[in-house]
Structure formats: structure tokens, C-alpha cells
Amino acid sequence: MKLNSIGLSAEKSGELSEDLNQLLANFQIYYQNLRGIHWNIKGKRFFELHPKFEELYNGANLNVDEIAERILTLGGVPQHTFKDYIENSKVPVGKNVTKDEDAIRLIVDSLKELLVIERRILDASDESGDEGTNSMMSDFITEQEKTVWMMKAWLAEEI
Template sequence: MNYLGLSQEQVASTGKSLNQLLANYQLYYQNLRNFHWNISGENFFDLHEKFEDLYEDARLKIDEIAERLLTLQLRPLSTTSAYLESAKIEEAGKVLDSHKMVKIILENHKILIADMRTIISRAGEIDDEGTIDMIGGFLSEIEKKSWMLDAWHSRSRKSFPVEV
């Protein structure tokens, strides 16, 4: 048992999922930097600052995830090759269309959200409330950001929320 009252065997599954999230966040972060640097045209003012806000937030989340792994007495992935090997998110490459950029970000969010839900489930199995609390906060934030990006992306399609 470590100082958190959890054994290495208990935290192994959560740690593997945290490293998966870390790798995905690194690729997501780089995609955001790419889009921030390369956005142009009529949506420049809408998206240039938004992409910067998103990558600054991602940078902080990356550090928090790595530090949570260390708190659990596990090693975070820390090389570009490890991130590329582990990540489900792919490098966006050269994208010049602003709507495609936002669509890629929303696809990246879907992967991050799935990772977060897996972590919450695995951490719940071992009563790791610290990880649950941290990732639960991340999940709530990214869901809201996804909603806002989707609203921007959808405005030309005139879609409206479904009444319940």
C-alpha cells in the first residue's frame, strides 16, 4: 500500500488509462497549436483566440494528468514517440478550412471524453476519489466546450436543441 492506501496492483488499470489520456491530450494540444497558427479568413477572429484558450487549457490538463500519475506512484509517458504510439487522436496535419478544424477538435473531444469516462469507472472500482474528482472536473469542462464549439459549427445548419 502506498501513502494513499492503494496498492500498485489497484492503481495499474487507472494508471494505464491516465497515460492513454495523457497521450491523447498531447496530440490534441498539438492539433490546437497547429490550428491556432494556421487559421485565416473570415473566421480568424472567432477562432484564433478560441484555439489559444483551448491549447492553454490543454497544457494545464497535461501537467495535472502527469502529476496525478506521479501521485499514484506511477510514471507518466513523457516522450513524443510514446505519445504517438499510444494516442488514438491523430495529428491533424495541414488543415486550412476553419469548419474542418472545429470538426477535428470535436472528434478529438469525443476521444478525450471516452478516455475520461473510462478513468472515472476504473478509479471508482478502487475508491480513488482524487482521480475521480480531477477527471470529473475535466469531463464537465470539455463537455461544455464541445457544446459551444458544436453551436458555432452548427450555426450555418440552423439546428436547434430538441425540446423535451
């Protein structure tokens, strides 16, 4: 088995890089959705939601950078064009979302898609002994599950 510079299977690292690129594409759409709802939110909850959406997009931006850097660490090349992101994303695109409940549902729906991808990467990274990717996915999952719970509580819906 050929090992890469960090002692992991070069083949498995290549596969994980592809999975991480899919996650990167989805995170970029999620990030842009958050920017859009931050800019466009209207209504009586504006002062509550506007800063919350900013907090979320700042966090998503940090995650995007971590994902891209992990792809590079594994020897891959991070996707970096909007065309790539759109072609490889399953996160719903939110356009002209101005209502509070629609915005929160977009976040929940987006995180649901991200969590599916992250759990798949978590399993694959565990199988290949890639603790760096595994730890990153575990952290993302923990954070996003909590966000989903909070958003569902805001909507007064069961998890």
C-alpha cells in the same frame, strides 16, 4: 492488499496510471493539434478563432500537467516522448488544418476520443476508491462536454 503511500491499492493505482498514460498521450496530440490550428487558421473568422484556440491549448496544457502529476502521485511514471504519444493515441492528428470548419471538427472529434477514455478512467477510479483521479476526470468531462456543445453550436449541428 498492498497499499501505496496515499492509501490506495498499489495494484489498482498501477492500472489507473496506465490508463492515465493513455489519456496523457491523447491529450498531448490534442494539445499539438490546437497549437497547429491556432498557428495556421485562415479566413474571415481568424480574429474569432485564433484567440479561442489559444484559450483551448492553454487549458489543454494545464490538463496535461495535471494528468502527469496524478500519474506520479499514484506511483507511476508519465510518458514523455513523442513516440509514446503517437503509439498510444487515438485522437486524430490534424495536419495543415487551415479552414475554420475543419478546425472545429478536429476539436470535436478529438474531444470525443478524450471523453471515452476519461469515462473509462472515471469508472475505474470510482471502483478503486481513488477520489483524486475520479474528481479530476469529472472536472475534465464537464469542461469538455460544454466545449463540444459550443463547437457543435458553432457548426450549427445537433449535439
